[in-house]
Amino acid sequence: MIRVLVADDEPLVRAGVRAVLATDPGIETVAEAADGHEAVEAVRRHRPDVAVLDIRMPRADGIEAAATLLSLAPGTGVVMLTTFGEDPYILRALDAGATGFLVKSGPPEELISAVHAVAGQAAYLSPKVAARVVAHLTARQAATGRASEARQRVDALTPREREVLALLAGGLTNGRIGRQLGMTEGTVKGHVSSVLRRLGVDNRAAAAVLAHEAGLRVTP
Structure with a gap:
């Protein structure tokens, strides 16, 4: 059972998110919060597997809350609503x-997919968000020359590690990566750890961003 915290300052939005999550028998909403401070306290008390946070909330926004709760409870994945x-x-x-990003106007099934992906330690970017992030990364590459640096770091990976990175950046869980590449989930986990270490990043979302910056062909 995936245990979820829902945080949004609008009660109607919280109710809608809770209703969508309730359609999946493998997900349970264990707490709700109306602002960033409440979200952090709820994580402290309930230790959910996933926190679904509105990116803009009073007192402490979703970004502040994410940084705090990830330090407090590294095992809790974060899905941001934008x-x-x-x-x-x-x-x-x-x-x-944060490792999951959803647009509030997106289809409900994306929320279910994002919670499962983040609970499985994968990254999830809704297609609408991914397109905008990549556009910003492209502009940042042109301005800072980050693309060349990113390519050097990705090129230093082994061919198998680059395959894993391409699938990881496409939002696949370790289980799905293993099935696609014919490896056990434990072997995939080892490759992912190696990829993160060699790229010099802390989480899968940062690795996915680096893959896009490097121009790696991402496999959804």
């Missing part, structure tokens, strides 16, 4: 360690 026009917040959330 609206259009919040691209700078999305990039900040990536830097804070």
